[in-house]
Amino acid sequence: LATVLANVQVVFVGLIGWLFLREKPTCLAFAIVPLSLLGVFFTSGLGRPDAYGLNPVLGAAAGAVAGFIYAIFIVVFRASTRDGVPPAGPLLDATLGAAIGCFLIGSFDPGFGLLITWPAHGWLLALALGSQVVGWLLITTVLPRIPVLETSILLLLQPVLTVIWGLLLFVELLSPLQWLGVILVLGSIATLTLRGNVARRAQPIRLSVRWP
Numbered sequence: 001l002a003t004v005l006a007n008v009q010v011v012f013v014g015l016i017g018w019l020f021l022r023e024k025p026t027c028l029a030f031a032i033v034p035l036s037l038l039g040v041f042f043t044s045g046l047g048r049p050d051a052y053g054l055n056p057v058l059g060a061a062a063g064a065v066a067g068f069i070y071a072i073f074i075v076v077f078r079a080s081t082r083d084g085v086p087p088a089g090p091l092l093d094a095t096l097g098a099a100i101g102c103f104l105i106g107s108f109d110p111g112f113g114l115l116i117t118w119p120a121h122g123w124l125l126a127l128a129l130g131s132q133v134v135g136w137l138l139i140t141t142v143l144p145r146i147p148v149l150e151t152s153i154l155l156l157l158q159p160v161l162t163v164i165w166g167l168l169l170f171v172e173l174l175s176p177l178q179w180l181g182v183i184l185v186l187g188s189i190a191t192l193t194l195r196g197n198v199a200r201r202a203q204p205i206r207l208s209v210r211w212p
Contacts, residue, residue, distance in 0.1 A: 009070040039180070074152055091137060
């Protein structure tokens with residue numbers, strides 16, 4: 001559910017793109033984005049007795065804050081990849097920042113340590129190089145080429161595919177509501193990608209005079 005809550009970023013990204021980047025969402029986007037968020041919420045396991053944790057109010061508030069910060073990261077990261085900047089540079093900066101931040105925060109955890117164990121850290125290294133490095137290199141390449149709202153909506157595939165991978169790899173059975181959530185998110189992404197999610201700005205009319 002924590003992963004799901006962080007994906008409220010799609011609302012914040014849409015507002016930031018509208019207010020600061022002049023990317024006005026279409027009427028279709030205003031209707032589809034709430035449906036996609038509802039679908040993400042359904043994929044979290046709505047209706048299961050163990051889906052909400054010990055302090056759901058505090059968790060929901062922290063998740064909303066995380067979604068807001070995630071939205072700012074997407075917008076700033078997208079801005080850093082414009083003007084032909086190689087995608088590896090901004091990704092390296094973001095990775096170093098995350099590593100330093102995790103180290104500083106982890107130092108307050110009594111159980112934190114730097115002892116390397118095998119094969120646990122080997123799997124973490126494979127995860128980092130595969131899903132994170134390769135995945136974010138592809139995302140970084142795409143970011144400056146599509147509207148920022150479309151990027152945030154496509155990132156909603158992450159929690160949906162997590163549910164599907166859980167089914168395929170760990171035989172985690174899905175409830176009917178989770179399947180409904182998967183259908184809502186995939187349908188929302190397909191609709192907004194095909195029909196457009198940002199209103200096109202009118203191009204200035206150029207008049208030309210041809211002399212005989």
